[in-house]
Amino acid sequence: MKRIFLSLLCLCIGPLFADPISIPKLEHRVTDLTGTLTSEQTDSLESKLKAFEKRKGSQVVIVMIPTTGEEPIEDYSIRLAEQWKIGRKKIGDGFIFLIAKNDRKMRFEVGTGLEGAVTDFSSKRIQTEFVRPLFKEGKYFEGIETGIDKVIGLIDGETLPEPETHTGYESSEEEDNFGYYIGALVVIGILAGIFLRKMFSILQAGAATYAGYWFGGILGFSLETMLPLLVIFFVLLCIIYIAAKSSGGSGGNWSSGSWSSWSSGSSDWGSSSSSDSSSDSFSGGGGDFSGGGSSSDW
Structure with a gap:
């Protein structure tokens, strides 16, 4: 009897001491750790979100992970939001679409500045009416794209500060x-x-x-x-x-020889930096979250 009690106790309190699933590094607007999306699908979503941020200013990201482990998806999502800080500082116009594929759960985490546009009710409706049916059929890209399009439509209806543009030296x-x-x-x-x-x-x-x-x-x-x-x-x-x-x-010898070697030596540095310029670095803007949004399964 004592052994059965100890076993039940371990089952109850074991998850409390389990290590939480780590938060992935923020590098892009679309993070797929499950290998579900093809590179073409990822690029398509990335381009859509990048263009929307440039036009509206709001940051929208998609995160697809295998599982949140023993941690509820709501807790994992807010941990991710607090670490990534998606959205603009003091505006809070960030939005996170989190999918835990193996758990068959999804979560919309809505920044404080978008809670009036993307309400808990509208989040739940988008998930259940538009995303869930496609996820059930295994159409993850279609479900994600449909859900994101609906969310973008809601954010577009919200009055937000104009996005800042940085093009080198801006003033006349x-x-x-x-x-x-x-x-x-x-x-x-x-x-x-x-x-x-x-x-x-x-x-x-x-x-x-x-x-x-x-x-x-x-x-x-x-x-x-x-x-x-x-x-x-x-x-x-x-x-x-x-x-x-x-x-x-x-x-004289230094000036003539060193400049030619300097010029020829710089070609390697230039070629290595060209690959970096083609990559699109991305980071959160300092947005804040208070737990608004909705979760669903499929």
Whole structure:
């Protein structure tokens, strides 16, 4: 009798000490850890959600995992929401479509800013009337796409702040200053050529200008910030050269040989970075969730 009691006790409290299923890393708008969706289907959903975020500002993600383990899907979903922070900060316009395939359960986790548009009632209705029948037939992509389309339709009816656009240097004043920026860099390039025995030609200065402009834009530097930094860089370069020459070093050989090797060596770095530019990095915007939404099975 005592052994039976202990066995029942272990069955009851065992799940309380089980390790929870880990939250996957956020890298894309569509995360399928079950291998259910084809690459074409994933790309199609990814493009749809990306275009919607660009147009509306709201972040919508799809997460498909095998199971939530002993943890209820509601608890796992809110853990995921709190870690990923989908949606814009202080707006809370994030939405998560979570599917635990082996558990045959799904969950809509709705950000605080969308609870008026995607209510618990409408979430339940979309799941039961549109998604569940397709999931029962094994049509997961069709069910996900249908559910997402319904949710997007609801969010479209909500008045939300316009999405921010970042296209490098946005203000017209900075664009006007760009001409002065180009001129200043060309002058710096000519002066550097005089001091460094033409290590930098005007053409090379122009190439450096173009690369510096876009690289600085990626890092978020303004023109006013980049120009002094570049001046300091050239001044330090001149000082190093003069110091090396005064100590008996051959500045001419260094300048001619190092620039050619620098140019040829940079090709490897450029080719490796080109693959990174093709990838679409994605992260949450700081949105918050309070547990709104609905769960269903199929």
